[in-house]
Amino acid sequence: MAKEKLIAMPNIATPNKPVIFTEKCNGCNHCVEVCQIDVYMPNPEKGKPPIILHPEECWYCGCCANDCPRPGAMKFNWPLQQRGYWMNKATGEVHQV
Amino acid sequence: MTTWHDYLKEQGHAPDWPYPVRFDQEREVATDVLVIGGGIAGCWAAIAAARTGLKVALVEKGDVIRSGSGGPGCDHWCNAPANPLSNVDPDEWGVHMADRPYANGIGVQIQCREDWDTLQEMEMMGGKIRDTEGEYLGAQGRDDKSKLMISPRYTIVHSYVPGSIKPTTFKSNPEHKLNNVVIRVWGSTFKPALKKECKRLGVEIFDRVMMTSLLTENGVQGARVVGGTGINNRTGEFLIFKSRAAVVATAGSGSIWLMDMEHGGYSNMHSRAVSGDGTVMAWNAGAALTTMERTGMVGIATGLKHKWYSGAGDASYENVPIVDANGKRLPFPIQGWEDAGAMMPTPQVMEQIRQGVLKGEYELPFYGDFPAMPDVERRATWKLMLGEESTTKIIMDTFNEAGYDESRDLLQSYRFIEGNSLPQWRDAGASGGLVVDWDLKSTLDGLYVGGTTMFSPEDHSYAASTGRYAGRKAAAYARQIDSGRVSPEQIAREKARVYAPIKRSGGMEWKELHSGIARAMQYYVSEFKTERLLNMGLQTLKKIEAESVPQLFALDPHKLMRSLEDLSLLSYGQIIVQAMLARKASSLPLNFQRIDYPALDPPEWNHFLTIKQENGKVVTGSLPMTYWGNQKENYEAHNRDYTGVYRGK
Numbered sequence: 136m137a138k139e140k141l142i143a144m145p146n147i148a149t150p151n152k153p154v155i156f157t158e159k160c161n162g163c164n165h166c167v168e169v170c171q172i173d174v175y176m177p178n179p180e181k182g183k184p185p186i187i188l189h190p191e192e193c194w195y196c197g198c199c200a201n202d203c204p205r206p207g208a209m210k211f212n213w214p215l216q217q218r219g220y221w222m223n224k225a226t227g228e229v230h231q232v
Numbered sequence: 233m234t235t236w237h238d239y240l241k242e243q244g245h246a247p248d249w250p251y252p253v254r255f256d257q258e259r260e261v262a263t264d265v266l267v268i269g270g271g272i273a274g275c276w277a278a279i280a281a282a283r284t285g286l287k288v289a290l291v292e293k294g295d296v297i298r299s300g301s302g303g304p305g306c307d308h309w310c311n312a313p314a315n316p317l318s319n320v321d322p323d324e325w326g327v328h329m330a331d332r333p334y335a336n337g338i339g340v341q342i343q344c345r346e347d348w349d350t351l352q353e354m355e356m357m358g359g360k361i362r363d364t365e366g367e368y369l370g371a372q373g374r375d376d377k378s379k380l381m382i383s384p385r386y387t388i389v390h391s392y393v394p395g396s397i398k399p400t401t402f403k404s405n406p407e408h409k410l411n412n413v414v415i416r417v418w419g420s421t422f423k424p425a426l427k428k429e430c431k432r433l434g435v436e437i438f439d440r441v442m443m444t445s446l447l448t449e450n451g452v453q454g455a456r457v458v459g460g461t462g463i464n465n466r467t468g469e470f471l472i473f474k475s476r477a478a479v480v481a482t483a484g485s486g487s488i489w490l491m492d493m494e495h496g497g498y499s500n501m502h503s504r505a506v507s508g509d510g511t512v513m514a515w516n517a518g519a520a521l522t523t524m525e526r527t528g529m530v531g532i533a534t535g536l537k538h539k540w541y542s543g544a545g546d547a548s549y550e551n552v553p554i555v556d557a558n559g560k561r562l563p564f565p566i567q568g569w570e571d572a573g574a575m576m577p578t579p580q581v582m583e584q585i586r587q588g589v590l591k592g593e594y595e596l597p598f599y600g601d602f603p604a605m606p607d608v609e610r611r612a613t614w615k616l617m618l619g620e621e622s623t624t625k626i627i628m629d630t631f632n633e634a635g636y637d638e639s640r641d642l643l644q645s646y647r648f649i650e651g652n653s654l655p656q657w658r659d660a661g662a663s664g665g666l667v668v669d670w671d672l673k674s675t676l677d678g679l680y681v682g683g684t685t686m687f688s689p690e691d692h693s694y695a696a697s698t699g700r701y702a703g704r705k706a707a708a709y710a711r712q713i714d715s716g717r718v719s720p721e722q723i724a725r726e727k728a729r730v731y732a733p734i735k736r737s738g739g740m741e742w743k744e745l746h747s748g749i750a751r752a753m754q755y756y757v758s759e760f761k762t763e764r765l766l767n768m769g770l771q772t773l774k775k776i777e778a779e780s781v782p783q784l785f786a787l788d789p790h791k792l793m794r795s796l797e798d799l800s801l802l803s804y805g806q807i808i809v810q811a812m813l814a815r816k817a818s819s820l821p822l823n824f825q826r827i828d829y830p831a832l833d834p835p836e837w838n839h840f841l842t843i844k845q846e847n848g849k850v851v852t853g854s855l856p857m858t859y860w861g862n863q864k865e866n867y868e869a870h871n872r873d874y875t876g877v878y879r880g881k
Contacts, residue, residue, distance in 0.1 A: 147236075169297055171295075176247070179247055184234050185234070186239055196303070197625055
């Protein structure tokens, strides 16, 4: 295993990742504009996905993902304690998001 | 790489601030009508004012395209008795809806008279209000001719708790036909259309600018409002607005009692941006407020409370039967046609369910039985109502993407297993606010009010129609008056206040301050109210102001905005305590129980308690419960020139 250089970091803000950007994201920054509370900032490198700067201020309104012009470019990522459950009515099997 | 720490690890340094930094730089904007807040009410105010040909500036803390409580969407257009399918007279319905203690009869009357016109204008701008594609053919409430979809809400009674309000026989509806006053709408289309219309009409939009103060003539508290100041929360630039008239249309105060960011979001049902800024700036300018003593407990929410719309007891969950883990139907209302949209069981039925759970008669968890619904009703609830209702669209999409099939699967409810909010987790989000007259003018000349900033506000269509009305009235005032004289000293004082946190490099950060305010409110301004506790609350908040606020620091323009929001919360909390101290009686409709004044709603206290500042001193007063007089007559007397749906360019 290659040795990774460790840097000293404070605890990171949590929950830390309200969305996950995929390779389909072309860095158009529409989500940066529609976000009600400026969770994101544009990536300094053009064409790259935005940086999640204030993740713990997100209130999960969903505007960013709802309005993303490239389907599949971002996936909502609910904090673990917010992931809901359902049950298959016929089999009784329980699932969680 | 998407997170900040990924960037740091990969690049070896933190990213630069992505926007130009303009701390201390001033920008002056002269306008006819200044609209503060670009949510639903603010957008409609700006549009209504701009239609008269005046110059309008619209200032919004986020981006107008999706900001505000109605930014993500809206599913119910409530209180629309003027719609063509309604079976009640708008004025009769308006009087009925305002016949609740401490309701806002002026705002409700405007809503009932004008929100159908407002909705038609929404459609003209590109908002979707009809099932034009026939997606919901056969759904109950769908009118095949107009393609409007009536909601079950309020069709028989307007109550959310079955039996709490007796069905009324309206003179205009003697046969008890369904009232048909609430319309299902595709509200996710509204906000982008409103922004587009603002731009088309030449409204100057200031996105990412937080307003921080109102300017009064010569800087005198209580004098005419002649402008305001704001700060760009990306660049830190200081903006000075000079106006003939202003409309304040901001949110209530959402998180004074509770802050817990580790649990996702803010642990209440409001966004962080809901910090009462508009109410506080009006208070500082000398405007009178009322019903500030009313609070409620935090209901559905992000974080500590589960936000999935999966149990009875929340809006937008129409016609879904609730069953136990074995499929046994529970006596919850279904928010549907059979109960006119009722949401909550009566306390007796709730206790009966609780006992049933404890005795094993009902097995937890409970579920929403979507598969049991007729297909078209299920689609209407899941896709249209939940899909369009503000923050729920992303929830439904997440479920479906994870494999949930509403025709096959039961959706879990968190009733009982989640528990209830503590009485100390309170909410003043939409109760107290500015006193208004029939022009939706505040008690200050030049200051008009729309939506949630006024006392006892209602919902989306209320915000839209009162915003539109306030914009119209503000424009009429602006037309006949010159610009007022702003005070350079007032501007300089405000600039110093606003920038203080960025002049410090260390001290107390905004999150710690917010939590400190919340804890003081939990201890002293909560379930147990006495003169002693409330005074301790006031002293604690004043101590925070005197000792902690001078330590407040902010690293960048964004955190400066958050810091300034905390200062709004701190003032808002003190206004609440002052109002609570002034009301020396308990009140059921105000959800206000004083241990030292236990008598509930004694007649001598059945009035609005008003509160304002004069020369920096708190002054209380009172207004009769129906100070607005005859709703129909006064509405008509003040709107002889109203021409209905806008037909201009």
